[in-house]
Amino acid sequence: MNKFDVLIIGSGLGGLITGVILSKEGYNVCVIEKQQHIGGCIQNFTRDNCIFDVGGHYIGGFEKGQNLYTFFNYLGIADKLNLRKLDVDCFDKIIFQNGENYSFAMGFENHKEKLLEKFPKENKAISDYLNKIRETCDKFPLYNLKKTDNPLMESIMHNDSFDNLLNGLTNNQKLKNVLSATNSLYAGIKEKSPFYMHALIMNSYIESSWRFVDGSSQLAVLLKKQIELNGGKVLTNHEALSFTFSDNCISSVNLKNKEPLFAQNFISNIHPTLTLKMIPDDKIRKAYRHRINSLENTIGMFTVYGVLEENSFTYINHNDYIFRDSNVWTAETYSSINYPEHCLMITPASSKSDKYADCVILMAYMNISDLSKWINTDIEKRGTDYKDFKDAKAQGLINFANKYYPDLKSKIKKYYTSTPLTYRDYTGTIDGSLYGISKDYKNLVKSVIFPKTHIPNLLMTGQNINLHGVLGVTIGSILTCSELIGIHPLINKIVSSN
Numbered sequence: 001m002n003k004f005d006v007l008i009i010g011s012g013l014g015g016l017i018t019g020v021i022l023s024k025e026g027y028n029v030c031v032i033e034k035q036q037h038i039g040g041c042i043q044n045f046t047r048d049n050c051i052f053d054v055g056g057h058y059i060g061g062f063e064k065g066q067n068l069y070t071f072f073n074y075l076g077i078a079d080k081l082n083l084r085k086l087d088v089d090c091f092d093k094i095i096f097q098n099g100e101n102y103s104f105a106m107g108f109e110n111h112k113e114k115l116l117e118k119f120p121k122e123n124k125a126i127s128d129y130l131n132k133i134r135e136t137c138d139k140f141p142l143y144n145l146k147k148t149d150n151p152l153m154e155s156i157m158h159n160d161s162f163d164n165l166l167n168g169l170t171n172n173q174k175l176k177n178v179l180s181a182t183n184s185l186y187a188g189i190k191e192k193s194p195f196y197m198h199a200l201i202m203n204s205y206i207e208s209s210w211r212f213v214d215g216s217s218q219l220a221v222l223l224k225k226q227i228e229l230n231g232g233k234v235l236t237n238h239e240a241l242s243f244t245f246s247d248n249c250i251s252s253v254n255l256k257n258k259e260p261l262f263a264q265n266f267i268s269n270i271h272p273t274l275t276l277k278m279i280p281d282d283k284i285r286k287a288y289r290h291r292i293n294s295l296e297n298t299i300g301m302f303t304v305y306g307v308l309e310e311n312s313f314t315y316i317n318h319n320d321y322i323f324r325d326s327n328v329w330t331a332e333t334y335s336s337i338n339y340p341e342h343c344l345m346i347t348p349a350s351s352k353s354d355k356y357a358d359c360v361i362l363m364a365y366m367n368i369s370d371l372s373k374w375i376n377t378d379i380e381k382r383g384t385d386y387k388d389f390k391d392a393k394a395q396g397l398i399n400f401a402n403k404y405y406p407d408l409k410s411k412i413k414k415y416y417t418s419t420p421l422t423y424r425d426y427t428g429t430i431d432g433s434l435y436g437i438s439k440d441y442k443n444l445v446k447s448v449i450f451p452k453t454h455i456p457n458l459l460m461t462g463q464n465i466n467l468h469g470v471l472g473v474t475i476g477s478i479l480t481c482s483e484l485i486g487i488h489p490l491i492n493k494i495v496s497s498n
């Protein structure tokens, strides 16, 4: 009963998609999750009748025929998702606190036109920038559902930074700031972030942008259902602690307070560093362990989840990226004194109303080092000084957003908060990192994590393979499953199912 073809550790998006694909292809699959709820970063929580997203706030490329829709259609869930399309002429708004604002529109022509309205003399730079995005995306076969023999090596061919690329296109600093302003989508660092990450993410949102209605956990629930329909299992409250080996292969996974589970193959959806901790020293090469453990992770976020007075605040059908000044690359440069320096503001889509927002989410970067005082504490046991710290940060963030939306503060009747420690303890990301391992264009080879490990029956999946985000993790899951099914047959199946 406790022996499976494939045992997947972690029910984040990567674990669940991998589970659907493999169970669909006839494998007897079991996904285990340490928490009470599935989904990892795509789970929700409800407070005061409001549904808050932990991670997946918006997705791109979901019009029929676009890449994410095609992947999800193969998984059997595309038409079951309840989504709201963001404003076609403004899915993201870039706002500077002097009042200047810029709209990012859907559709490449529309996107260009909206930018040209604000930067009429920059036709060439804007056209070149958009062409570069499309050219770069074209070079990633899996992103375009094309067959490839060496999918992961695609990314390391694109070794230039976004900032270098912009500097080559224009001297207009304001245009450069605006085009870089959504860099929190990849926790961007000016001197490090590769252009290809920006291109893959922005291309998807420019194609089409959508919010989950009543939260992204619907995605996890639908995927779990598909696994079960295919005969697989998803077990919560099952925390993996370590692996037992038989010769050089894993034979079982040892669980906290439960009997071990046995399988032919194991897939880890948790951070590679944590996966390696489950493997005895003599089973993995020192150099590999050292390389993985030395990789840097992206910064975390501080979040305010505000409950709004009923029917008091108009629902905003776009995301607001608000900046204190012209510095839009704040991940490494933000100061905890002048906090925050930017804010991402989202009014989640609710089935209750499309006229009024019932809640608001405000986010700003926060480094784990700001929380060093509480680093050894557990959820709900961090003390009153932690609560005071969070309250002070929350007030700062609300006041910051209120400068642009002057009636916001008075409409927030209650709020909740989370810090990188919350993410560390709930989803198991190292230091509460937003998107896992960070990438440096100067050394992309180092940060590439292959699904295949040195253990013959252990694979990895999730945001550290390929790319983070709903689309990135979906493509990463395909890569992981291709190790068992073969990449060409899998792409054939995805394409022919649409």
Ligand SMILES: Cc1cc2nc3c(=O)[nH]c(=O)nc-3n(C[C@H](O)[C@H](O)[C@H](O)COP(=O)(O)OP(=O)(O)OC[C@H]3O[C@@H](n4cnc5c(N)ncnc54)[C@H](O)[C@@H]3O)c2cc1C
Pocket (backbone or CB within 6 Å): 009, 010, 011, 012, 013, 014, 015, 032, 033, 034, 035, 038, 039, 040, 041, 042, 054, 055, 056, 057, 058, 059, 238, 239, 240, 241, 269, 270, 301, 426, 427, 428, 429, 433, 434, 435, 461, 462, 463, 464, 468, 469, 470, 471, 473
């Ligand atoms: C604040 C925030 C906002 C985001 N916004 C967006 C967005 O708008 N759009 C977008 O596309 N992406 C967004 N993302 C990114 C996206 O949510 C993630 O890249 C993606 O969900 C990660 O999925 P994953 O499968 O890699 O891992 P995770 O979601 O981290 O899941 C890992 C799972 O493993 C479980 N686990 C850990 N250890 C164990 C163990 N020992 N035993 C068993 N289970 C274990 C965890 O509990 C968790 O459920 C956001 C992320 C964050 C943090």
